[in-house]
Amino acid sequence: MKPLAEKIWFNGELKAWEDAKIHVLTHGLHYGTSVFEGVRAYDTPKGPAVFRLAEHTQRLFDSARIYHMPIPFTPEQINEACKETLRVNGLKSAYLRPIAFLGECGLGVTPKPENVKVDVAIAAFPWGAYLGEDGLTKGVDVIVSSWQRLAPNTVPPAAKAGGNYLSSYLIGREARSRGYEEGLGLGTDGRLSEGAGENLFLIMKGKIHTPPVSSSILGGITRDTVLTLARDAGIEVIEQALPREMLYLADEVFMTGTAAEITPIRSIDDIPTRVGGPGEVTKLMQQRFHGLFNGETEDTYGWLDYVN
Ligand code: PMP
Numbered sequence: 001m002k003p004l005a006e007k008i009w010f011n012g013e014l015k016a017w018e019d020a021k022i023h024v025l026t027h028g029l030h031y032g033t034s035v036f037e038g039v040r041a042y043d044t045p046k047g048p049a050v051f052r053l054a055e056h057t058q059r060l061f062d063s064a065r066i067y068h069m070p071i072p073f074t075p076e077q078i079n080e081a082c083k084e085t086l087r088v089n090g091l092k093s094a095y096l097r098p099i100a101f102l103g104e105c106g107l108g109v110t111p112k113p114e115n116v117k118v119d120v121a122i123a124a125f126p127w128g129a130y131l132g133e134d135g136l137t138k139g140v141d142v143i144v145s146s147w148q149r150l151a152p153n154t155v156p157p158a159a160k161a162g163g164n165y166l167s168s169y170l171i172g173r174e175a176r177s178r179g180y181e182e183g184l185g186l187g188t189d190g191r192l193s194e195g196a197g198e199n200l201f202l203i204m205k206g207k208i209h210t211p212p213v214s215s216s217i218l219g220g221i222t223r224d225t226v227l228t229l230a231r232d233a234g235i236e237v238i239e240q241a242l243p244r245e246m247l248y249l250a251d252e253v254f255m256t257g258t259a260a261e262i263t264p265i266r267s268i269d270d271i272p273t274r275v276g277g278p279g280e281v282t283k284l285m286q287q288r289f290h291g292l293f294n295g296e297t298e299d300t301y302g303w304l305d306y307v308n
Contacts, residue, residue, distance in 0.1 A: 004125035005089040009081045011119055012073070014088055020121060028101030031109055032163025035063035036099035038258040039082065041124070041307065042293035043092035049304035050086070050096070051258075051292070053079050055221050057098070063159040064100055069118050071100050078120070083307045085124045095127035095259065101162070130197070130259035131181050136286070139266030139277045140181035142195070142255075144244060145171040149185035149193040149216045157216045164218075172196035182255070184247075184268070187216040192242040198255035198263065199223040202246055203281045209246070212239040222256040222289075228301065229288045235281065247271075252279035262286045 003017035010020045028034040037056045041048055057075045064071050073081070082096050103119040105111035129136050147170045150157045155164055167185065175183030175196070184200060187193040192211050194200050199220040202209045208230050213219050230237050247253060251274045253265040262285055264278035273279075278286070291297030292304065 005091065005094075005123070007085065007088050009085045009122040011121070012081075014084070020123070022119065023104055025107060026101065026103055026119075027105045027107075027111065028103070028162060030107065031102075032161065032166070033067065033069070034099055034101035034162035035060060035067060035069060036097060036160060036162065039096040039098065040258050041086055041091065041094045041096060042304075044293050044304060045295040046304075046306065048086065048092040048307040049293075050082060050307060051305075052221050052225070052303045053082060053305040055224075056258075057082075059160060059219075059221070060098055060100065063161055064118075066156055066159045067161065068116075069100060069102065070116065071118055071120060073120060078122070079305070081122050082124070083305075085122045086307050089124055091124055091126065093126070094124045096122060096124045098122045099162075127259065129261070129263075130257065131263045135181060135263050136261065137278070139264035141267045141270075142182045142184055142265050143175050143178065143180045143269050144247070145174050145183040145185055145196075147171050147174065147183075147185060148188050151188040152214075152216060157218060158213065160218055168196040185216075186244060187211075189241075190244065191215055192244060192247065193217055194220075195255045195257075195260075198257040198260045201226065201254050201256065202242065202250040203252040203254075203279065204246070204250050206281065207236045207238060208281065209238045209240060209242060209250075211242055215241055220256055220258075222258055222261065225289065225303070226256050226262065226285055229285060229297075233284060233288060235284075249274075251275055252282045254278075254282045254285070262289050 007014045008020035039056045041050045103117040171183035194217040247268045266277045
């Protein structure tokens with residue numbers, strides 16, 4: 001892979017991009033035993049800032065907790081390392097990828113606790129709109145995948161773990177191979193869950209509906225941001241299990257994620273949403289969200305963590 005930045009933080013050291021390597025017998029590679037984050041930094045009028053860094057780092061440690069994975073750094077050290085990685089690479093806006101994984105622990109699926117070795121890396125590099133610039137403005141066409149999301153009490157959906165992304169890979173690949181931009185997964189109960197790498201929102205009669213955390217979703221930080229911004233804009237938000245057919249009846253539908261930001265959906269399974277693209281509520285949410293980074297929305301929440 002061509003270097004996208006100069007340095008990668010690896011176990012406390014800044015290494016050249018090409019030298020940040022691991023062994024082929026790394027446990028995480030064989031068994032998906034990694035936990036990670038996707039974080040964005042934005043170039044704001046007050047200087048580069050990481051968006052909700054503390055919450056992302058908390059989720060990284062929570063994911064690691066579920067998997068009995070002791071991260072050999074404190075959350076404060078990880079926060080500082082994220083900012084240091086941005087600074088050494090001279091990045092003002094970037095996507096950050098902190099990851100912790102079981103390293104060389106032998107090839108037994110469950111290494112003895114004394115053999116557990118957790119490696120931690122942080123990469124940062126420029127990354128534009130995940131589903132394309134056009135996607136943000138015009139909306140994307142999606143399908144409901146034939147693959148369902150992770151069933152409760154199997155592989156925990158609330159942990160952002162490497163292995164979970166086998167599900168995302170199948171859902172995303174099915175959609176793209178059929179010419180759609182993204183795939184949505186249903187839960188094993190047939191109700192709406194989430195996109196391959198995004199949370200899902202439906203707007204009906206001016207109210208925002210989204211599946212609850214019990215619907216096999218990752219509790220997205222962008223999801224929480226949108227729920228907060230919507231409530232503050234006086235829009236009612238309802239976290240409730242939703243049947244599939246609501247997708248075809250909603251006025252507007254959008255997806256959220258750190259990479260995808262707020263991406264409108266214009267059709268689902270070839271059925272256009274009632275407004276057929278980004279509607280009023282979606283546009284308002286996009287405006288409030290991006291306003292946090294261009295200074296139009298006041299950050300009364302303390303979500304911007306300035307890099308310098
Ligand atoms: N669901 C899944 C499966 C994801 O991979 C992501 C992206 N991290 C999200 C939801 C959205 O989460 P966030 O807003 O925290 O990026």
